[in-house]
Amino acid sequence: MSLGHISLGWNMSKLTKSMRAKAGRRAETSRQAGTRAQQKTLPRRYYTDPENFRCEMETFFYGMWVCVGRSEQLASAREFFLRDVAGESIIITRNEGGVVHAFYNVCRHRGTQLCREAEGKFAGRIQCPYHGWTYGLDGKLLGAPHMDDCGFRREEYPLYAVGAEEWAGHIFVNLAKRRDPLREQLGELPGKFAAWGMQNLRMHKRMVYDVKANWKLIVQNYNECLHCPVLHPALHRITDYLSGDNDRPQAGYIGGSMEFRSGVQTMSTDGERRRAHLPGLNEKQRRVVMYYTVYPNLFLSLHPDYVMAHTLWPQAVDRTQVICEWHFHPTEMAKVDFRADDVVEFWDQTNREDWGISELGQKGICSRAYQPGPYSPREGLPQAFDRMIVRCEKEGGRRQNQLDS
Numbered sequence: 304m305s306l307g308h309i310s311l312g313w314n315m316s317k318l319t320k321s322m323r324a325k326a327g328r329r330a331e332t333s334r335q336a337g338t339r340a341q342q343k344t345l346p347r348r349y350y351t352d353p354e355n356f357r358c359e360m361e362t363f364f365y366g367m368w369v370c371v372g373r374s375e376q377l378a379s380a381r382e383f384f385l386r387d388v389a390g391e392s393i394i395i396t397r398n399e400g401g402v403v404h405a406f407y408n409v410c411r412h413r414g415t416q417l418c419r420e421a422e423g424k425f426a427g428r429i430q431c432p433y434h435g436w437t438y439g440l441d442g443k444l445l446g447a448p449h450m451d452d453c454g455f456r457r458e459e460y461p462l463y464a465v466g467a468e469e470w471a472g473h474i475f476v477n478l479a480k481r482r483d484p485l486r487e488q489l490g491e492l493p494g495k496f497a498a499w500g501m502q503n504l505r506m507h508k509r510m511v512y513d514v515k516a517n518w519k520l521i522v523q524n525y526n527e528c529l530h531c532p533v534l535h536p537a538l539h540r541i542t543d544y545l546s547g548d549n550d551r552p553q554a555g556y557i558g559g560s561m562e563f564r565s566g567v568q569t570m571s572t573d574g575e576r577r578r579a580h581l582p583g584l585n586e587k588q589r590r591v592v593m594y595y596t597v598y599p600n601l602f603l604s605l606h607p608d609y610v611m612a613h614t615l616w617p618q619a620v621d622r623t624q625v626i627c628e629w630h631f632h633p634t635e636m637a638k639v640d641f642r643a644d645d646v647v648e649f650w651d652q653t654n655r656e657d658w659g660i661s662e663l664g665q666k667g668i669c670s671r672a673y674q675p676g677p678y679s680p681r682e683g684l685p686q687a688f689d690r691m692i693v694r695c696e697k698e699g700g701r702r703q704n705q706l707d708s
């Protein structure tokens with residue numbers, strides 16, 4: 304198949320009746336998302352103020368479930384990896400019973416960091432490199448040399464645990480002291496995404512990008528395709544930005560689907576699919592790509608033959624590390640002629656276009672001339688995201704006032 308078969312036009316007058324209806328629904332979703340009065344982009348401080356950034360890390364990265372990696376990174380008991388969550392080093396490990404646990408990387412004796420290696424396998428216990436306090440993989444303090452003669456009670460000094468849960472092969476942690484179960488944040492996503500069988504997929508490729516932009520610019524950009532005809536000519540040849548539907552924005556996530564153009568089979572350099580469909584997908588699911596953001600840091604892009612996952616790691620108010628991974632079915636990966644360069648190349652190029660425009664956004668917003676600009680009705684999801692940011696900020700402020708009074 305060649306791109307010669309693919310219509311390159313994106314004139315509104317060429318929309319079919321059904322596409323118009325869908326486009327109408329999408330605009331309607333945008334209206335439902337709250338554009339009664341025209342919503343504007345966020346003020347500059349949301350992208351430039353370090354104090355604002357600190358509050359956001361508190362609210363979203365210490366206060367919500369954050370995706371830290373994949374279950375396959377802890378394929379067997381005692382394996383571990385470290386994840387820096389907004390400056391907090393977290394140990395994520397699996398105990399002998401197969402349960403994932405997560406702890407602050409902090410010894411209960413004098414606070415020393417316990418682990419230095421980014422990943423590895425514990426020899427049954429976690430031992431502090433300073434005075435040798437040892438902890439079980441469930442965080443219990445097992446040994447503390449020379450502490451027995453001073454009324455010391457070991458059970459009072461377990462590792463500082465944080466919430467850890469798995470969903471569909473993704474591992475999440477939650478640093479909040481009081482937290483709801485992960486399923487509350489995921490809402491209907493587990494049922495909605497079950498057919499893709501993400502828990503069965505394995506990573507083929509990981510790329511890490513350093514983006515000089517605030518994390519929210521990257522979320523906003525991922526959640527609209529109004530920019531696709533201008534910024535992503537290659538992507539625009541594969542999917543029509545007016546196709547598909549958005550879900551009604553939810554408390555824990557936003558997203559929607561997009562349909563392939565005629566003759567296209569997946570998102571790849573030429574639209575051709577060189578791998579079998581993921582088992583379990585129905586006809587309709589084979590013709591779309593799903594783009595979802597699970598707040599605050601996970602983008603899931605579900606394709607007919609693979610899943611791409613981005614995680615966002617804010618480093619500063621104007622800098623974000625983005626990790627992009629491509630996951631495939633092991634049956635396909637085991638084939639001698641398995642290849643995925645068509646997919647990785649396509650998305651790497653698209654990623655770089657998105658990061659580049661996000662960096663330009665950051666630069667422009669820093670200008671003294673910047674004022675919040677009007678969103679279009681087709682930018683309903685970024686609007687919903689912005690409202691969530693502002694709402695959480697207000698709620699955080701109220702909580703702080705109550706604590707202060």
Ligand code: FES
Nearest residue numbers: 410412413431434
């Ligand atoms: S600081 Fe960890 S054992 Fe002393």
Ligand SMILES: [Fe+2]
Nearest residue numbers: 524530535657
């Ligand atoms: Fe984009």
